[in-house]
Amino acid sequence: MDALVITLETFLQSVEKQAFRMAMLAVHKEADALDIVQDSMIKLATAYSERGSSQWRPLFFTILNNCITDWHRKETRWRRWFVRDHLDDDQDESLLEQEDDFGPIEQLQNDQLSGQILAVIESLPIKQQQCFLLRCWEGFSVQETAEVMSINTGSVKTHYHRAMQKIQAVLKEGQQ
Amino acid sequence: MKNNDELNQKIQKALNNSTQDLPEHITDGLLQARKKALAAQTTKQASPSSYRAWNKELMAIAACISLIVPVWFLSAPESKSPIEVQSMDLMVSFAELDDEEWELVDDLEFALWLSEQNQLEAET
Numbered sequence: 001m002d003a004l005v006i007t008l009e010t011f012l013q014s015v016e017k018q019a020f021r022m023a024m025l026a027v028h029k030e031a032d033a034l035d036i037v038q039d040s041m042i043k044l045a046t047a048y049s050e051r052g053s054s055q056w057r058p059l060f061f062t063i064l065n066n067c068i069t070d071w072h073r074k075e076t077r078w079r080r081w082f083v084r085d086h087l088d089d090d091q092d093e094s095l096l097e098q099e100d101d102f103g104p105i106e107q108l109q110n111d112q113l114s115g116q117i118l119a120v121i122e123s124l125p126i127k128q129q130q131c132f133l134l135r136c137w138e139g140f141s142v143q144e145t146a147e148v149m150s151i152n153t154g155s156v157k158t159h160y161h162r163a164m165q166k167i168q169a170v171l172k173e174g175q176q
Numbered sequence: 177m178k179n180n181d182e183l184n185q186k187i188q189k190a191l192n193n194s195t196q197d198l199p200e201h202i203t204d205g206l207l208q209a210r211k212k213a214l215a216a217q218t219t220k221q222a223s224p225s226s227y228r229a230w231n232k233e234l235m236a237i238a239a240c241i242s243l244i245v246p247v248w249f250l251s252a253p254e255s256k257s258p259i260e261v262q263s264m265d266l267m268v269s270f271a272e273l274d275d276e277e278w279e280l281v282d283d284l285e286f287a288l289w290l291s292e293q294n295q296l297e298a299e300t
Contacts, residue, residue, distance in 0.1 A: 009214055016206045017195035030202065038209035045217035114190035121191075136184055137191050168183065 008049055011056050012041055019064050022133050025122045026068045027075075036071060040064040061138060062148045065130050072126055113171070120170045124163055127151075131159035 016037060023033035040063045048059050121129060127149070134145045135156070145160075146153045198206075273281065 008217065009210065012210045012213060016210060017198060018191075020198070020202065020206060021191065021195050034202070034205040034209065037206065038212060041209050041213035042216045045213040046220045049217050113186065114193055117187050117190040118194055121187075133191075136187055164180070164183070167187065171183070 007053055008045060008056075011053060011060075012045075015057070015060060016041075018137065019060070022064065022130070022137075023068060025118070025133070026126055026129060027071055028122070032071060036064065036067045039067050043067075057138075058140070058144055058148055061134060061140070062150075065134075065149055068126065068130065116170060117167065120167050121163075124166065128159045128163045131156055132163035135160050 019037045019040065020033055023036040024030065027033055027036065040060060043063045044056065044060050048056065051059070121132065124132065130149060131145060134140045134148055135142070140148060142153050142156050142160075145156045149156070
């Protein structure tokens with residue numbers, strides 16, 4: 001049992017910073033990002049710790065992805081109820097459904113490449129962002145990403161392609 | 177293709193760099209989150225086993241009761257001593273005697289007394 005605990009602890013330690021960064025890019029609030037990471041860890045530890053350690057990684061990122069999606073749903077619901085008056089009709093749409101509302105790059109104050117890349121990723125719609133991070137950063141295959149996000153492989157390819165196009169466009173603008 | 181690979185590398189580098197120097201309160205928060213997850217796992221693993229142990233005890237008690245009760249019921253009639261059973265049979269048989277049979281019993285008793293007396297005389 002001690003060996004199991006140590007292994008799980010090692011695994012959690014190995015993914016916690018990436019998980020926090022992914023959550024932070026998605027929700028933009030430190031406290032909420034920490035809560036999401038903690039919930040994901042607890043869910044993995046209580047529900048799936050008895051499974052083989054090779055399954056932990058996709059399971060953990062599936063849970064993390066679901067927690068982020070839940071957070072956005074709650075946030076959207078809250079906005080609909082309490083901030084309706086301050087939103088335009090166009091803005092009053094679920095953040096989850098938005099596809100092409102690429103944020104203005106002019107807001108970027110950091111000229112460094114890393115800062116630009118992070119800012120672009122941060123501005124991506126949540127599904128594109130999750131898909132892109134899972135594929136590009138976590139190294140999941142198209143099939144694995146589809147399973148983690150509970151979407152089909154075609155959607156994964158589309159989200160990833162659009163995200164890449166936007167990042168490339170921003171980097172080109174930065175170079176000019 | 178090569179451009180895409182270069183871009184991927186740049187993005188990965190940027191993302192990795194962003195996790196390197198997280199503020200202390202964030203790393204503390206992540207440490208606490210990890211501890212809570214491991215504690216929740218330990219609690220979850222402990223609770224089913226204690227439940228199972230409690231179940232075993234209940235099953236053992238139920239098995240004991242199911243054995244003891246029938247045995248007690250079956251053994252209850254055997255608790256009477258043979259003397260009690262004989263005297264009970266005798267009482268039943270006496271209750272069924274009519275007057276003539278009572279006379280015979282009296283005669284038998286007299287005969288028995290006589291024989292006892294004869295034996296005593298012979299011994300002396």
